Amino acid sequence: MMNLRRAALAIAAFLFAFPVLAQTCTFTMTDMNFGFVNLASGSAVDTTATLNVTCTNPLAQGLSVRICPNINAGSGGQSSGIRRMLQGSNILNYQLYQNAGRTTSWGSTTQPALGSPPPIDLLLPILPPLLGTASRTVYGRILASQASAARGIYLSSFAGAQTSFTYTTYTLLAPNCADVTQNPTLVPFNVTAAVEPTCLVSAQPINFGNQGVLSNAVDATGTITLTCTANLAYSIALNGGLTGSPPAARQMVLGGSSILYGLYRDAARSNVWGSTAGQVVTGTGSGASQNVTVYGRVPAQPTPAPGNYTDTVVVTVSY
Template sequence: MWSTPFAVSPWRLRLMALAGLLVATFVWLGAPSSAQAAASCTASVSSVNLGSTLSPLTAGTVDATANLNFSCTGLGSLLSYSLCPNLDAGSGGSNGAGQRYMTGPGGATVAFQVYQDAARTQPWGSSALLVFGTVPTITASPGTGTTINVNQTVYLRLTTTTTTVPGAYSTSFVGQNFFWGLNLLTCAGVTIGYAVVPATFTFSATLIPDCTISTGNLNFGNVGVLSAAKDAQTGMSVTCTKDTPYAIGLDNGQQGTSATARRMKAAGQYVTYGIYKDEARASPWGTGAGLTTGGSGTGGAQPLTLYGRVPAQTTPSPGTYGDQVIATVTY
């Protein structure tokens, strides 16, 4: 009759001992949580304009830097804390393979990337979106105090091509989760912890319309008596940013009076000539309404031809006659 109570009592003792162990374990794990929860942390990333007068024809690669600040007060002293600042694609989106973009007029995009290193070889990653690579692990200790303040350089790169459409481009990062905690040896795969969300930050750039022009010399060669028309031609190349309308005008030269009455000079004497837009020499090329020629830029070189003609005229004294004509591209 007395055996049953004795059999139960040791089991109860074991349960009580186990319960005490669980309570002790819970208190040990909960202590850091209470200390960290008492901390006050902020994070921010500076917005950056990479340029407001960038030409797609010459910009190529444009580099800049931003600053990431992480600050905490009320921390436990002599402890090491880690920050895992995740960055997603941004509002400019990505190509699904880790290339971020800025977006511009009509949904046009330009390649953009955020990097961890000055050499710009290691993209800034996200633990939740592994396609962007690894997340940098930023570690700091308050020492004997209770405050940490960390500044980290963020490296930016914009990559334009000659076919990039001019306009204002940007990408914004909204609601980024910067996880932090005690002794996170690496941020790889970390999506838990204490989250601090920086205010929205934006990276932007403005690409401007641009054109370049080059032309060869119009050489009529050696001519004797000017009893018949003498023709010559030369090439011109114009390169304008994509979808940029342009018009090219030619002035009247140094002593001419119109597109068909330009004059080459030598020792106070002249040879009259004209420049035309067509091989038949029916459409004079000058300035003003109807005299210019134009098109829309592609980002690549577009060839044009200047057709010159020295009409029959009274032959001046022998000599080397010349003129200078200025070509102007308006866009």
């Protein structure tokens, strides 16, 4: 009886220790950092992160393991399947993808609106070091047409239950990820982007047209078009042209002859537009295209020889 009792205890201890040798997987995920992004053009911005997987096979059994890397919405949340980074109440829309073409979203079995997780299948080696490894790229994209996003640092954190990588072994047929709930593992990482302040600027020429004798003032207008980061204060200065002349006495030149003209901030042509304090135009970006009118005037003056008179004025936007 004593021997039998000792045998039973030994078997129980052996069975209890057996699961410690089961297959295990570990994961690391790099942060996805878009860095400083310029959204004024309205274009998408891409970057990547890397998922690394290591699975052990201590029993040297010829098994495969299916890994289901479920990635939820993150702390920024999601809207209609589009993930969001946040800066206070400001939102920056982005998405995670399975492929470089960014056509297949990387999602989760628990949040199907985001898409499905891409299964990773590993054949576990039966020879030392008995480790199976895999690496997967996670493709990120800040979606296009977000020029209205305010400047600053945006974040979505994938801590806690925002990720749940599950896995199980199999021999022939891999299970569907919807059925793989074993070994849930939390894999934290962050998605960040810094929207930098910027302005895009273009200018439409001012054409005073064909004129005869300059006995009367001739007026014309041009347009400066800006697209600046939302809530970004800016100022627009105009230099003195090729001759470096004062704002109301700029010169269009042809050879040794010239025509005086001025550029103004108002339709009445009473406020000159130059490059010193009190002569510039100020505004605040909205993320959308903004048009600013430049008012030009050729005052009455002696008429020079016929020809095409021109000048080039540099537009400088400060922010």
